[in-house]
Amino acid sequence: MTELIAPEPQLARLNQLFASDPGLTAALLxxxxxxxxxxxxxxxxxxxALALMPNAALRALTAAAPVGTAARNVPGMSLQQxxxxxxxxxxxxxSLAGILRLNPVAAFAAxxxxxxxxxxxxxxxxxxxxxINALAGPFDLGRVELEMRLFGFSYAQVSGGLARRxxxxxxxxxxxxxxxxxxxxxxxEPLAAVLNLAVWRARAGEARLNDRExxxxxxxxxxxxxxxxxxxxxxxxxxNWKPGDRDD
Numbered sequence: 319m320t321e322l323i324a325p326e327p328q329l330a331r332l333n334q335l336f337a338s339d340p341g342l343t344a345a346l347l348x349x350x351x352x353x354x355x356x357x358x359x360x361x362x363x364x365x366x367a368l369a370l371m372p373n374a375a376l377r378a379l380t381a382a383a384p385v386g387t388a389a390r391n392v393p394g395m396s397l398q399q400x401x402x403x404x405x406x407x408x409x410x411x412x413s414l415a416g417i418l419r420l421n422p423v424a425a426f427a428a429x430x431x432x433x434x435x436x437x438x439x440x441x442x443x444x445x446x447x448x449x450i451n452a453l454a455g456p457f458d459l460g461r462v463e464l465e466m467r468l469f470g471f472s473y474a475q476v477s478g479g480l481a482r483r484x485x486x487x488x489x490x491x492x493x494x495x496x497x498x499x500x501x502x503x504x505x506x507e508p509l510a511a512v513l514n515l516a517v518w519r520a521r522a523g524e525a526r527l528n529d530r531e532x533x534x535x536x537x538x539x540x541x542x543x544x545x546x547x548x549x550x551x552x553x554x555x556x557x558n559w560k561p562g563d564r565d566d
Contacts, residue, residue: 345383348484360487363423394447411516413554435476
């Protein structure tokens with residue numbers, strides 16, 4: 319808000335701020351894709367959205383959005399961990415997209431939004447969430463299978479459904495919807511496969527997997543489809559965990 323009330327807000331600084339918060343990213347892209355802003359094509363990333371929307375609209379959006387680690391309480395989840403994990407996934411997705419000559423802006427947006435469905439599940443299933451988390455935490459590599467078994471859907475499908483409701487570009491809808499099973503999509507969206515690898519890397523970092531565990535859990539079929547091996551993925555934007563960073 320301080321930047322937005324400045325006489326001449328710096329777009330680079332605004333981009334940095336919006337790109338550090340999944341809540342703001344979601345609110346920004348949702349608003350930018352509304353017809354009232356007169357976009358002739360769908361808005362796929364944060365820089366384009368900021369250039370399109372007037373400062374008054376950005377101030378209203380920021381004031382209304384549940385942002386930052388002090389946002390609304392989400393049962394069974396550390397929002398500080400969620401924000402950090404989402405940002406690491408977005409950075410990894412952007413880096414991998416760059417190697418493959420895919421749109422890095424879209425990849426970053428997909429990474430920031432990929433787990434918003436997990437927030438929805440935690441709020442909707444607050445009565446059962448602690449018992450579920452005891453079996454597999456919110457960022458556990460086995461979380462998808464557990465949610466599918468218990469609910470019949472996963473956070474990925476919820477995230478994709480939100481993107482569709484918000485009228486986000488189809489490439490983001492498909493990337494979010496098929497992030498856990500990108501090869502099952504009849505129209506195969508490469509960004510979904512990129513997101514799958516980025517999520518694996520970020521969750522492996524959260525779990526502090528050792529070399530053997532990394533090798534066993536690496537989604538090799540997806541890596542082969544993209545032409546990326548485990549070493550290439552691990553070398554992209556390594557996550558340097560420091561003591562005290564994690565919230566157990």
